Amino acid sequence: MAGSxxxxxxxxxxxxxxxxxxxxxxxxxxxxxGEDPFRITAFPRTHLAAExxxxxxxxxxxxxxxxxxxxxxxxxxKATFLDLLDGSGRIQLLLRENNLGEEAYRKAGELDVGxxxxxxxxxxxxxxxxxxxxxxxxxxxxxALRPLPEKWHGLKDVELRYRRRYLDLIANPESxxxxxxxxxxxxxxxxxxxxxxxxxxxxxxxxxxxxxALARPFITHHNALDRDLYLRIASELYLKxxxxxxxxxxxxxxxxxxxxxxxxxxxxxxxxxxxxxxxxDYQAMMELFEGVVAHAAQEALGATRVERDGETxxxxxxxxxIKLLDAVQEYAGVAPEDLLDPExxxxxxxxxxxxxEEGTPxxxxxxxxxxxFVQPKLVQPTFVFDYPTIISPxxxxxxxxxxxxxxxxxxxAGLELGNAFSELNDPEEQRRRFQEQVAMRAQGDDxxxxxxxxxxxxxxxxxxxxxxxxxxxxxxxxxxxxxxxIRDVILFPxxxxxKSD
RNA sequence: GAGCCGUUAGCUCAGUUGGCAGAGCACCGGACUUUUAAUCCGGGUGUCCUGGGUUCGAGCCCCAGACGGCUCACCA
Numbered sequence: 090m091a092g093s094x095x096x097x098x099x100x101x102x103x104x105x106x107x108x109x110x111x112x113x114x115x116x117x118x119x120x121x122x123g124e125d126p127f128r129i130t131a132f133p134r135t136h137l138a139a140e141x142x143x144x145x146x147x148x149x150x151x152x153x154x155x156x157x158x159x160x161x162x163x164x165x166x167k168a169t170f171l172d173l174l175d176g177s178g179r180i181q182l183l184l185r186e187n188n189l190g191e192e193a194y195r196k197a198g199e200l201d202v203g204x205x206x207x208x209x210x211x212x213x214x215x216x217x218x219x220x221x222x223x224x225x226x227x228x229x230x231x232x233a234l235r236p237l238p239e240k241w242h243g244l245k246d247v248e249l250r251y252r253r254r255y256l257d258l259i260a261n262p263e264s265x266x267x268x269x270x271x272x273x274x275x276x277x278x279x280x281x282x283x284x285x286x287x288x289x290x291x292x293x294x295x296x297x298x299x300x301x302a303l304a305r306p307f308i309t310h311h312n313a314l315d316r317d318l319y320l321r322i323a324s325e326l327y328l329k330x331x332x333x334x335x336x337x338x339x340x341x342x343x344x345x346x347x348x349x350x351x352x353x354x355x356x357x358x359x360x361x362x363x364x365x366x367x368x369x370d371y372q373a374m375m376e377l378f379e380g381v382v383a384h385a386a387q388e389a390l391g392a393t394r395v396e397r398d399g400e401t402x403x404x405x406x407x408x409x410x411i412k413l414l415d416a417v418q419e420y421a422g423v424a425p426e427d428l429l430d431p432e433x434x435x436x437x438x439x440x441x442x443x444x445x446e447e448g449t450p451x452x453x454x455x456x457x458x459x460x461x462f463v464q465p466k467l468v469q470p471t472f473v474f475d476y477p478t479i480i481s482p483x484x485x486x487x488x489x490x491x492x493x494x495x496x497x498x499x500x501x502a503g504l505e506l507g508n509a510f511s512e513l514n515d516p517e518e519q520r521r522r523f524q525e526q527v528a529m530r531a532q533g534d535d536x537x538x539x540x541x542x543x544x545x546x547x548x549x550x551x552x553x554x555x556x557x558x559x560x561x562x563x564x565x566x567x568x569x570x571x572x573x574x575i576r577d578v579i580l581f582p583x584x585x586x587x588k589s590d
Numbered sequence: 591g592a593g594c595c596g597u598u599a600g601c602u603c604a605g606u607u608g609g610c611a612g613a614g615c616a617c618c619g620g621a622c623u624u625u626u627a628a629u630c631c632g633g634g635u636g637u638c639c640u641g642g643g644u645u646c647g648a649g650c651c652c653c654a655g656a657c658g659g660c661u662c663a664c665c666a
Contacts, residue, residue, distance in 0.1 A: 107635045108600055108617055161626075168623035185623060202616075216624045239601035239615050241627050246601085248658045260601085304665060323666095349665055350591080359666070498666090505666060536664080561666040574659090585657065 112201055112234045119229070126229040132156045132207035139177035141212060145220045148212040155180060155222055156207040156230065158259065159200055161240055167194070170221075173208065174259070181221040182208055188225060197224075203233030251582050267578055270389045271566045275342060277388030278362060278562075281381055287338040287364060292327035294320060294344065300544065301325030301483070302559075303536045305348040307357075320346035324363045325483065325557065326544045329512060332365050332555050333547045340364035342562065353574040354504065357583050360562040369556035370511040371495045375472050378499055378509060378558055379406040382470070382565065389569055397502050397571050400468060404568075408470035408499070416473055417455060421462035428455055452477040467500035474498075482522040482538050484510035485554075499560075501568050507560040514555060516548035 135154045157175030167186040186194040210224040238244040243260040250257040257264045299306035301323030324341045331339045345361045386393045386404045393405040414425040428434045434454045438445035443457045474497035478486045481494035496510035526538040566578040576582035
């Protein structure tokens with residue numbers, strides 16, 4: 090094979106097939122003719138596909154240059170229609186032997202679907218009314234050696250969609266749309282916060298003490314310092330140090346890592362918005378949260394309503410607000426007084442078919458009830474508030490009921506979208522909470538919060554009363570795009586190795 | 591980590607009771623100068639996920655494994 094003018098053996102990939110072989114041979118012939126497409130470094134594009142279509146009235150008869158990927162071909166002898174896909178969308182090209190000449194038309198016939206091409210030509214409308222570039226010159230800018238997925242069904246195989254996202258983006262317009270919505274939503278959030286005087290900052294991703302949340306971290310190692318570091322599970326404690334430092338409104342949008350299971354709602358690395366506002370409490374955070382989300386939806390989708398499972402979700406404020414225990418009563422039918430005593434609470438859970446082993450803390454029982462009976466019902470945006478202090482070690486307790494924290498979690502479409510509270514700024518109380526967590530860690534709870542003396546020292550310098558929010562960007566995008574899986578809104582979700590050796 | 595389902599051509603998918611591996615698109619050859627899932631004629635290009643086993647014979651049955659999806663468990 091290698092001797093028949095084909096490409097050298099070592100240039101081939103491991104999964105060659107007939108179509109790839111043919112394309113490699115075409116590339117070889119081009120190179121032998123001194124027309125190696127990969128030597129071209131630029132193409133003077135004058136218009137995007139969408140621009141040509143949108144400005145047809147003024148461009149008709151004018152010459153334009155467009156470039157992109159050849160995604161379809163319809164041959165009619167001495168005329169051929171091509172579909173060109175660029176970053177803005179699709180435009181049709183018309184190649185005619187009359188215009189190109191016999192030789193150029195023949196060479197254009199050697200193009201393959203998937204090739205990257207540049208075309209110079211006049212803007213016309215075809216007999217069927219489609220805006221089209223009638224080519225005067227066609228340039229191959231990059232050869233596609235592999236065939237594209239099928240044009241009609243696109244790329245359906247979810248594993249291939251995740252592993253080869255580039256193919257998904259080429260073949261499935263909906264996938265392109267999702268990531269455009271995601272980008273617009275994030276930009277809208279930044280604009281919204283910037284306009285309200287927030288400062289965007291970056292805090293360490295490599296942290297010596299992984300705090301700010303209750304979760305297992307990834308461990309890594311710095312060679313020069315010869316010490317283990319952790320990939321952050323939250324940016325919380327660093328951002329609050331900035332509040333101490335007088336940056337009174339700060340936020341960060343960035344990757345966060347939790348060493349836990351993977352599911353349709355969890356990726357080991359995800360994007361979180363965290364923000365902190367001095368002199369505000371969790372009530373103010375509710376208003377800020379619903380404002381951020383509604384604005385993101387408006388800017389990304391042009392509407393505050395989204396469809397999901399045939400139901401319309403209205404994201405415009407105000408959202409419903411309900412106390413955790415009231416929600417449990419409403420949806421699970423369990424009276425708050427039944428949850429005061431651990432024995433009665435366990436009996437109620439057992440009755441409902443939930444695990445209720447001896448010694449299970451009431452807070453866990455409440456959480457189980459909530460997740461089983463309440464959370465799936467919270468389709469419209471809902472703030473659930475007043476969580477047990479024991480599971481909120483960084484939140485300020487309610488002055489009147491210290492067993493409850495000034496904390497809320499927002500839910501949309503049954504998804505937990507974030508977490509927020511009035512930040513605990515009493516350094517002595519924070520130390521007691523940390524000690525409580527350290528004791529739980531000693532009991533084997535490896536998600537309990539570690540002690541962080543430097544954070545306590547910062548609080549000892551004085552932090553104003555502060556409200557804070559964490560918002561899962563990926564999950565918000567799931568809501569905005571109606572995506573059932575978090576993998577649909579993360580460009581390269583975590584998967585197992587493709588091949589095991 | 592557990593349960594259920596899936597893996598067949600480049601892509602989307604059929605494959606009957608265990609009996610020569612199939613279709614559409616893509617691709618290759620031919621016709622065609624305004625089509626848009628173009629059309630018409632001709633051509634199947636394959637590690638049936640992998641490794642064992644049963645059988646005269648395995649895509650199909652059995653066992654083990656890989657990868658993926660969904661559900662559950664922990665979390666945002």
